[in-house]
Amino acid sequence: MLAAYAARVSPDTPLDALEVGERPEPEEREHWSTVEVRAASLNHHDLWSLRGVGLRSEQLPMILGTDAAGVAPDGTEVVVHGVVGADGHGVGPREPRTLLSERYPGTLAQLVSVPTANLLPKPPELTYTEAACLPTAYLTAYRMLFSVAALRPGQSVLVQGAGGGVATAAVVLGAAAGLEVTVTSRSGAKRERALSLGAAHAVETGARLPARVDAVVESVGQATWAHSVRSVKPGGTIAVCGATSGDAPPAELTRIFFQEIAVRGVTMGTREDLAALLAFCARTGVRPVIDSEVPLARVRDGLARLEAGAQTGKIVVVP
Numbered sequence: 053m054l055a056a057y058a059a060r061v062s063p064d065t066p067l068d069a070l071e072v073g074e075r076p077e078p079e080e081r082e083h084w085s086t087v088e089v090r091a092a093s094l095n096h097h098d099l100w101s102l103r104g105v106g107l108r109s110e111q112l113p114m115i116l117g118t119d120a121a122g123v124a125p126d127g128t129e130v131v132v133h134g135v136v137g138a139d140g141h142g143v144g145p146r147e148p149r150t151l152l153s154e155r156y157p158g159t160l161a162q163l164v165s166v167p168t169a170n171l172l173p174k175p176p177e178l179t180y181t182e183a184a185c186l187p188t189a190y191l192t193a194y195r196m197l198f199s200v201a202a203l204r205p206g207q208s209v210l211v212q213g214a215g216g217g218v219a220t221a222a223v224v225l226g227a228a229a230g231l232e233v234t235v236t237s238r239s240g241a242k243r244e245r246a247l248s249l250g251a252a253h254a255v256e257t258g259a260r261l262p263a264r265v266d267a268v269v270e271s272v273g274q275a276t277w278a279h280s281v282r283s284v285k286p287g288g289t290i291a292v293c294g295a296t297s298g299d300a301p302p303a304e305l306t307r308i309f310f311q312e313i314a315v316r317g318v319t320m321g322t323r324e325d326l327a328a329l330l331a332f333c334a335r336t337g338v339r340p341v342i343d344s345e346v347p348l349a350r351v352r353d354g355l356a357r358l359e360a361g362a363q364t365g366k367i368v369v370v371p
């Protein structure tokens with residue numbers, strides 16, 4: 053089958069580690085199902101894998117990709133939850149949590165094998181392309197906003213790095229839930245786009261906000277951390293899921309303890325979070341923001357766009 057995989061690791065030039073070519077089809081395994089992938093989507097995680105973050109050389113070659121929608125062996129339309137091992141279904145009870153493409157081959161392929169418990173029904177209201185955007189970036193944003201920061205309609209949230217996959221997810225989900233969303237971006241065009249997607253305010257990266265916010269969706273890391281700490285209200289929450297620009301900022305501990313700020317880490321979400329997100333999208337009409345679609349054979353173009361930070365929203369890959 054055709055697949056996109058890390059053939060080696062390349063810390064500084066991730067695309068040098070990418071190959072697109074034939075890989076063996078998944079083998080049958082008890083309590084696992086092989087899904088025919090109809091659409092997958094790219095995440096920054098794929099670039100981290102090519103750089104060798106979380107992938108050891110003995111695990112190579114490794115098929116990339118953490119989310120997909122497709123067809124299960126019984127013909128049903130499904131969405132793949134990409135977190136394996138969190139609850140023991142389909143793997144040993146003591147197996148630590150991993151994401152697809154870390155221990156088990158990922159979704160950037162014609163076929164992917166996952167624990168059967170990781171399959172959720174695809175709502176008929178969503179296309180395969182839309183559904184394939186949800187299980188990583190949208191799931192993470194959903195958990196940050198509603199499970200971890202526990203935001204309610206009328207509250208305010210700052211979303212750092214407006215163009216990213218997680219960030220655009222937080223904008224559209226937050227706006228649909230009645231939150232007052234403020235974004236930052238280095239790009240004027242991306243700030244404009246965020247306003248058109250439902251953000252109430254858009255400022256340059258690092259600019260002072262008109263008022264402090266109830267919570268921050270932080271995925272940028274070093275470049276925005278100090279601004280996040282300064283922008284949240286006393287007692288507010290910073291939900292952090294990534295560190296694209298580096299993870300060694302000053303911790304701003306004095307502000308954190310003096311203002312009693314809660315810092316909460318988030319990695320993806322549970323199967324229940326994903327089911328709730330799918331229902332949210334089906335019922336509200338909210339759809340993921342799609343930057344572009346590329347065929348699997350040309351996934352290099354999509355990853356180059358992601359690496360350059362040129363996208364707004366999700367890049368979908370069609371096998």
Ligand SMILES: NC(=O)c1ccc[n+]([C@@H]2O[C@H](COP(=O)([O-])OP(=O)(O)OC[C@H]3O[C@@H](n4cnc5c(N)ncnc54)[C@H](OP(=O)(O)O)[C@@H]3O)[C@@H](O)[C@H]2O)c1
Binds near residue numbers: 095100212213236319
């Ligand atoms: N923990 C989890 O479960 C989880 C899930 C999903 C993602 N993540 C992590 O979250 C991060 C974002 O993921 P993604 O897929 O949304 O990535 P992405 O689509 O590549 O977005 C990254 C965004 O960060 C901003 N950015 C990058 N470098 C910056 C800098 N130096 N200064 C200011 N802003 C900068 C950019 O926004 P602007 O161009 O608009 O400024 C960019 O669009 C990644 O590190 C990823 O690994 C974690």
